[in-house]
Amino acid sequence: MNTGVGGALVLVGTPIGNLGDLTPRAVEALRDADVIAAEDTRRTRALLTHAGVPGGRRRVRAVHAHNEREQANEIVDLIRAGKRVAFVTDAGMPGIADPGARLVRACLDAGLAVEVVPGASALLAALVVSGLPTERFVFEGFLPRRGPTRAERLAELACEARTVVLFEAPPRVAATLADLARTCGAERPVVIARELTKLHEDVWRGTVGEAPEWAKVSEPRGEYVLVLGPAPPPPGPTDADVEAAVRAALAAGASARDAASQVADQLGVSRRRAYDAAIAQRAMRK
Numbered sequence: 001m002n003t004g005v006g007g008a009l010v011l012v013g014t015p016i017g018n019l020g021d022l023t024p025r026a027v028e029a030l031r032d033a034d035v036i037a038a039e040d041t042r043r044t045r046a047l048l049t050h051a052g053v054p055g056g057r058r059r060v061r062a063v064h065a066h067n068e069r070e071q072a073n074e075i076v077d078l079i080r081a082g083k084r085v086a087f088v089t090d091a092g093m094p095g096i097a098d099p100g101a102r103l104v105r106a107c108l109d110a111g112l113a114v115e116v117v118p119g120a121s122a123l124l125a126a127l128v129v130s131g132l133p134t135e136r137f138v139f140e141g142f143l144p145r146r147g148p149t150r151a152e153r154l155a156e157l158a159c160e161a162r163t164v165v166l167f168e169a170p171p172r173v174a175a176t177l178a179d180l181a182r183t184c185g186a187e188r189p190v191v192i193a194r195e196l197t198k199l200h201e202d203v204w205r206g207t208v209g210e211a212p213e214w215a216k217v218s219e220p221r222g223e224y225v226l227v228l229g230p231a232p233p234p235p236g237p238t239d240a241d242v243e244a245a246v247r248a249a250l251a252a253g254a255s256a257r258d259a260a261s262q263v264a265d266q267l268g269v270s271r272r273r274a275y276d277a278a279i280a281q282r283a284m285r286k
Contacts, residue, residue, distance in 0.1 A: 025117050037088070063099065076107060079113075080110070096139075123225065130163075177212045180211070184228070188229055
């Protein structure tokens with residue numbers, strides 16, 4: 001079955017909903033693999049049947065979150081023996097909020113080849129359809145369910161200057177949206193995507209303050225992707241802040257020019273603004 005050159009781990013992206021998104025190259029990788037490692041063997045066998053991949057069923061083995069560490073050693077041995085092992089998760093790209101990272105690390109540590117066949121990604125699909133800034137973004141995966149770790153992560157998101165992408169399960173989405181509203185401010189924009197690429201695809205756009213009410217009346221269906229807009233920039237120093245800092249510098253004996261330089265560096269304002277404040281302070285002293 002092996003048609004590749006030497007053994008390798010091949011990460012294969014699979015559809016996140018619409019089976020028509022399975023690429024010809026993904027079908028080829030699955031057809032040519034000696035072993036197909038799958039997060040869910042039943043789903044993968046159904047996918048292979050849909051794709052018309054012959055002989056797929058006998059090559060499939062389970063590699064999921066609960067056995068990935070143990071299976072990694074066996075996968076490494078197979079690849080060392082020249083086998084090509086394709087790895088697929090339930091949907092999307094392996095390693096993105098799914099198993100796969102341990103397999104990749106084990107193969108790289110063993111000096112073995114790792115290849116990737118790109119495919120659908122709920123993360124990117126939701127991000128680009130959101131209409132929120134895409135130049136800089138951060139993927140947070142699933143938030144911790146409870147406790148101080150969750151509170152810490154939410155506090156970080158409250159001041160995150162990049163667009164944030166989160167995954168959430170239906171039973172917890174309402175609570176997560178309520179927590180985001182409490183910590184991030186009601187006016188923060190958010191986009192909620194569910195059932196991406198499927199028949200009932202739904203994308204809701206609004207503010208964090210409006211989202212909990214929407215979640216109460218929406219049917220909890222499919223996995224959710226939450227795209228949170230960047231936090232607004234913190235307000236800059238006020239005129240009173242600049243005047244107070246200049247006054248302190250002058251009182252310490254600095255010249256107007258030196259006081260302006262110190263305050264500009266300290267508060268992150270322009271030297272012209274600080275210098276004008278220093279001149280005004282000196283004029284008031286006369």
